[in-house]
Amino acid sequence: MEDTYNIKAIVLNRQSYLENDGRVMVYSRETGKLELTVRGAKKIKSKLAGHLEPMNLVDIMAVRGQRRDYVGAAVSDCCYGNIKNDLAKLAAAGRAMKIVDQLIKPGLAQAEIFELLKDYLEALEVAKKDLTFLASVFIIKFLARLGHQPELSRCLSCGTTLRPGSNRFDLARGGLVCAQCAKPGEINQLAISNNGIKLLRLALKCDFAELAKVKVEKKLGREVETVIEKFLRYGF
Ligand SMILES: [Zn+2]
Structure with a gap:
């Protein structure tokens, strides 16, 4: 049999x-x-x-x-018909499939990755706008579930709780460093605004449905997307 x-x-x-x-x-x-x-x-x-x-x-x-x-x-x-009938949605979904395929090795079951992919497709299916932000949210959530959750509350160098100010996102170490520890001119440390940090935290904490209700100013959205894209490209 x-x-x-x-x-x-x-x-x-x-x-x-x-x-x-x-x-x-x-x-x-x-x-x-x-x-x-x-x-x-x-x-x-x-x-x-x-x-x-x-x-x-x-x-x-x-x-x-x-x-x-x-x-x-x-x-x-x-079958997610809305995604398949919309080129931008199709591209956003296709990229997620590709990233998952590239970064994951066969044979390790992680139900939360499956749920994340499914939630993302469902969010794309009903999304009306801001697909690039949604795509970036998927990436950072995915990296977090792979064990690469960026440190966003303490400085990775000195360990102090971060305060609003000139913090930077350190691509190599995967998280924030405070203004005192940041190295001027270091190209792998990206400037990030206080609101950018808040939005990153929100992206990790909230589900897609909750995030769809958040009004993200375009410039702020682009800032966070850039940090996430560079983090992905730098380390993975
Ligand atoms: Zn520090």
Whole structure:
């Protein structure tokens, strides 16, 4: 008898493989990142293929294979139609899938990463504006869940509680340093405003639905996005 298991997963990407088959990379609540073969994916009207589009939330019955497990059955739970019909949303979602795929190794299940991805897709699905800010919030939450939560309350050099002032975000050490400890001219220490720090804290603390209600001034949003993007590019 076939050895099977059920997972709830988000499809990160899909590739053709051999003549008729395909492969999907998924992130599931139960297994973490997992690559599965999709047999007959290229056949016309493959029932499976439609359910396994990238970004779909899908219930999969996987079958253990000798080399690689494969998809026995798949039913999409949510296809996020608004994302797929909007190029900007599609790009924002696609980038998240790519970052998760790049930074996570297979085999380590972290339910909170699955939930974060799902929450992000749900937020994008209903978002009316400010997709770039939403995308940055996803990145910082994701890095935090990987164990790289930036230190935002104490100076990483002297340990004192940070006060409003000329604090800087140290990319190499992943957090703030106070005005006294900041090194002038150090390009890996970014200037960050007091409101920028508050917004970063908020991004880590609040869920997407709560953040959607926060009115973020454009300039402040860009400032925080820049810090998050540079943090991602510097360290990961
Ligand atoms: Zn200090």
